[in-house]
Amino acid sequence: MIKNVILDVGNVLVDYCWEKHLASFGFPADIAERVAKATALSEDWEEYDRGVLTDAEVLNRFIENDPGVEKEIRMYVENLSGVIEVYPYAEEWIRAMKAKGLHVYILSNYGKWTYEHTAEALSFLSDVDGQVFSFEVHQIKPEPEIYRTLLDKFNLVADECVFLDDRRENIEAAETQGIHTVLFTTYQDALEKLKTYGVM
Numbered sequence: 001m002i003k004n005v006i007l008d009v010g011n012v013l014v015d016y017c018w019e020k021h022l023a024s025f026g027f028p029a030d031i032a033e034r035v036a037k038a039t040a041l042s043e044d045w046e047e048y049d050r051g052v053l054t055d056a057e058v059l060n061r062f063i064e065n066d067p068g069v070e071k072e073i074r075m076y077v078e079n080l081s082g083v084i085e086v087y088p089y090a091e092e093w094i095r096a097m098k099a100k101g102l103h104v105y106i107l108s109n110y111g112k113w114t115y116e117h118t119a120e121a122l123s124f125l126s127d128v129d130g131q132v133f134s135f136e137v138h139q140i141k142p143e144p145e146i147y148r149t150l151l152d153k154f155n156l157v158a159d160e161c162v163f164l165d166d167r168r169e170n171i172e173a174a175e176t177q178g179i180h181t182v183l184f185t186t187y188q189d190a191l192e193k194l195k196t197y198g199v200m
Contacts, residue, residue, distance in 0.1 A: 002180065002197045004156050005097055008141075008165040009108035012184045013093075013124060014084040021083045027072055035072045038065035049109040051135025058113065080117040089187050091124045098127060102199065106131035107150050107163065109140050130154050141165070142173035151177070162197050164190055 010016035018040045022032055039045065044061040047053060053061070059077055063070045094104050106128055112135040115122075125131060132150045139146035151158055158178035165171050171181040182193045 002102070002160060002162050002199050004103045004105060004154075004161040005194075005199065006105045006107050006150065006161055006163040006174075006179070007094075007128075008163075008167075008170070008184070009106060009110060009122070010084070011166040012164055012190075013090040014086045014121070016083065017085055018083050021080070022076060024082060025072070025075055031069055031072055034066050034069045035076055038062050038069065038073055039076060045111075046109075046140055048111045048113070049134045050138055050140050051112050052138050055113050058111075077113070080114050081121075083114060084118050084121060086121055086124070087187070091127065093187070094124050094127045097199070100199075103129045103154075105129055105150060105154060105156075106133070107141070107146065107165075108132075109134040111135055141167075141170040144173060144177060147174055147177040147179065151179075162194065162199065 007013060019036070022036060027035065039062045042062065042065050044058070044065065048058045059074070062073050062077060066073070097104050104127070106125065108131070110133040115133060115135065130153065132146065132153060134140045134146065137146060137149050139149060150156070151161070159180070162180040162182060163171070163174045164182045164184045165174070166184045168183060171183050174181050180197060182190055184190050
């Protein structure tokens with residue numbers, strides 16, 4: 001029996017619209033592409049999510065990836081408040097599950113810097129029973145440790161949990177820990193898939 005629903009944040013509860021946000025700076029196309037490759041599309045971004053680097057170290061890594069666009073990289077990274085847009089259904093969905101007696105948790109790869117710039121938009125966090133963000137525990141999905149961290153922190157039984165994430169590798173990793181899963185594509189599709197677990 002499912003008692004706990006575990007939700008990813010990016011592309012499940014919020015639109016992680018980094019491309020749209022980057023475009024808002026009005027950089028020429030070639031410059032925007034270079035900034036993207038140096039930041040959001042770089043391997044360093046995952047380490048940024050892990051939270052083991054200071055803000056200055058993170059920024060320096062991005063700049064080292066392409067020093068020729070340092071000014072633009074700084075503009076982008078130091079103004080991340082517009083990098084997410086909360087989906088209209090997010091708060092209502094969480095509250096609806098809570099009203100049915102379910103416990104709701106967050107498990108998300110999220111950088112500290114981004115969190116600090118977008119925390120105000122994550123108003124739904126006040127409705128969940130708990131959360132694990134990667135930067136807080138220095139672990140990232142799909143590493144198995146982060147799933148164990150969530151289960152242990154809140155004394156959850158894996159077989160009583162269903163986890164929703166938009167990335168297949170994260171779903172598969174959760175399954176290895178005995179957690180039921182739903183690969184998130186759309187809100188409506190998720191609602192239908194959750195019905196198979198007796199949820200919603």
